[in-house]
Amino acid sequence: MDFELTDEETAFRDAVRRFGDKVLRPNERRIDQEGRIPPEVLRAMAELGLLAMPVPEGYGGIGASAVLTELAAEEIGRGDFSMATAVFFLLEAGWGSLLSRYGREEVKLQVLPRVCRGEAFLGIASTEPGGGSDLAHMRTQARREGDEFVLRGEKSFISGTEEANRLGGGHLTLARDAAGSGFHFLYVPTRSPGVSIQKFENMGRMGISTGSLIYDDVRVPAQNLIGEAGRGFSLAMEGFTIARTFVSAACIGAAERALEAGIAHVKERRAFGQPLGKFEAIQFELVDLYSQIEAVKWQCRRAAWLIDRYTLAGDTSHRSEVDRAVASVKLTAPPTAFETVKRVMMWYGAAGYTKDVGLDLGFRGVMSYMVGAEGGLNIMRIILGRELLGKEFLPYT
Numbered sequence: 001m002d003f004e005l006t007d008e009e010t011a012f013r014d015a016v017r018r019f020g021d022k023v024l025r026p027n028e029r030r031i032d033q034e035g036r037i038p039p040e041v042l043r044a045m046a047e048l049g050l051l052a053m054p055v056p057e058g059y060g061g062i063g064a065s066a067v068l069t070e071l072a073a074e075e076i077g078r079g080d081f082s083m084a085t086a087v088f089f090l091l092e093a094g095w096g097s098l099l100s101r102y103g104r105e106e107v108k109l110q111v112l113p114r115v116c117r118g119e120a121f122l123g124i125a126s127t128e129p130g131g132g133s134d135l136a137h138m139r140t141q142a143r144r145e146g147d148e149f150v151l152r153g154e155k156s157f158i159s160g161t162e163e164a165n166r167l168g169g170g171h172l173t174l175a176r177d178a179a180g181s182g183f184h185f186l187y188v189p190t191r192s193p194g195v196s197i198q199k200f201e202n203m204g205r206m207g208i209s210t211g212s213l214i215y216d217d218v219r220v221p222a223q224n225l226i227g228e229a230g231r232g233f234s235l236a237m238e239g240f241t242i243a244r245t246f247v248s249a250a251c252i253g254a255a256e257r258a259l260e261a262g263i264a265h266v267k268e269r270r271a272f273g274q275p276l277g278k279f280e281a282i283q284f285e286l287v288d289l290y291s292q293i294e295a296v297k298w299q300c301r302r303a304a305w306l307i308d309r310y311t312l313a314g315d316t317s318h319r320s321e322v323d324r325a326v327a328s329v330k331l332t333a334p335p336t337a338f339e340t341v342k343r344v345m346m347w348y349g350a351a352g353y354t355k356d357v358g359l360d361l362g363f364r365g366v367m368s369y370m371v372g373a374e375g376g377l378n379i380m381r382i383i384l385g386r387e388l389l390g391k392e393f394l395p396y397t
């Protein structure tokens with residue numbers, strides 16, 4: 001067992017950390033205030049190979065492993081503490097990887113190189129106004145008509161709706177077959193006739209939009225189908241497995257950044273004649289957070305390693321092990337990050353409540369992964385319950 005990163009992984013991770021320090025940190029407040037990631041930041045990401053990085057070189061990516069992408073996600077979560085850049089990054093990495101493996105050649109060539117250059121956005125549209133956890137009961141329908149699917153329905157709380165409209169691009173969209181033959185997974189360009197969008201006013205990660213996508217008989221070419229007709233549900237689940245690992249990595253980066261700020265502060269700030277860090281009440285909290293972050297980090301690296309070894313290799317023999325690893329880390333990484341940000345805010349006292357210190361960005365950004373983005377915490381518990389106890393213990397059967 002070797003926990004050491006390869007020279008290539010270390011060099012790439014260091015390059016992304018430098019990018020985070022030099023480009024993301026100085027821009028994070030602006031990203032939060034202006035509600036978008038500046039074009040020059042996206043260009044810099046494209047130059048570093050960070051956009052949709054697992055996509056193979058033939059489609060414009062760098063063919064990165066899940067482990068390398070996980071390392072990059074940590075650094076981006078650490079760099080832009082608001083999480084907006086991390087969300088942009090991880091959606092394209094996770095869903096770009098899926099499209100590159102299961103999409104039709106014409107669509108891959110049409111979409112992926114533009115996504116990797118930062119000239120289009122790629123996301124996922126599964127959640128509906130009626131709910132995001134209980135996907136099997138979704139209402140959006142796709143009806144096959146000759147060489148097209150006709151899409152009708154509504155998706156909501158979808159990340160990147162404005163970006164896909166502004167830059168170009170679209171979402172991998174899960175829809176029920178109108179004739180009852182399973183679920184189709186389709187790439188739907190946002191600028192297709194019949195698609196309209198509505199923006200939500202979020203409380204955090206303001207640099208990437210969240211909105212509704214309303215489909216009024218949208219005609220989608222059959223070549224935009226991902227994988228086989230009627231088999232979209234399991235493909236979407238595979239995409240979530242990958243994206244949840246990168247979500248967790250971004251949360252770990254945010255947690256590490258918060259803890260570093262906390263360590264610097266408790267060494268400097270004095271109360272009752274000594275630095276705060278000398279009080280056991282503070283010191284013990286700090287070391288508990290450190291060990292939690294370390295535990296989650298290695299859990300996350302292992303999840304990425306399992307994905308490389310099995311999921312991306314098309315080997316389903318270890319599916320249960322992969323599902324358990326990913327659900328465990330998505331269950332623990334966001335609360336660890338949120339708890340760390342919250343504790344560090346408290347060590348800062350009143351200053352922690354100001355925008356000058358900047359902890360508000362992480363507080364609001366990480367919360368999105370507590371409430372549900374890429375699957376709620378209870379859904380991770382349900383996945384783990386199913387894996388540990390058996391399908392007959394699913395609470396809704």
Ligand SMILES: Cc1cc2nc3c(=O)[nH]c(=O)nc-3n(C[C@H](O)[C@H](O)[C@H](O)COP(=O)(O)OP(=O)(O)OC[C@H]3O[C@@H](n4cnc5c(N)ncnc54)[C@H](O)[C@@H]3O)c2cc1C
Pocket residue numbers: 123124125126127130131132133134156157158159160202210368371372373374375376377378379382395396
């Ligand atoms: C900022 C943000 C960005 C998002 N981006 C996207 C996106 O790009 N694409 C997309 O498709 N979706 C996106 N989502 C939606 C996200 O996937 C959903 O929020 C999530 O799946 C939960 O669905 P819901 O919000 O409808 O909550 P619900 O499904 O209504 O659930 C509400 C609460 O009940 C819990 N719950 C549900 N069922 C059970 C159960 N059986 N037992 C116990 N508890 C349960 C849930 O965990 C949750 O806490 C985003 C959400 C946010 C907040």
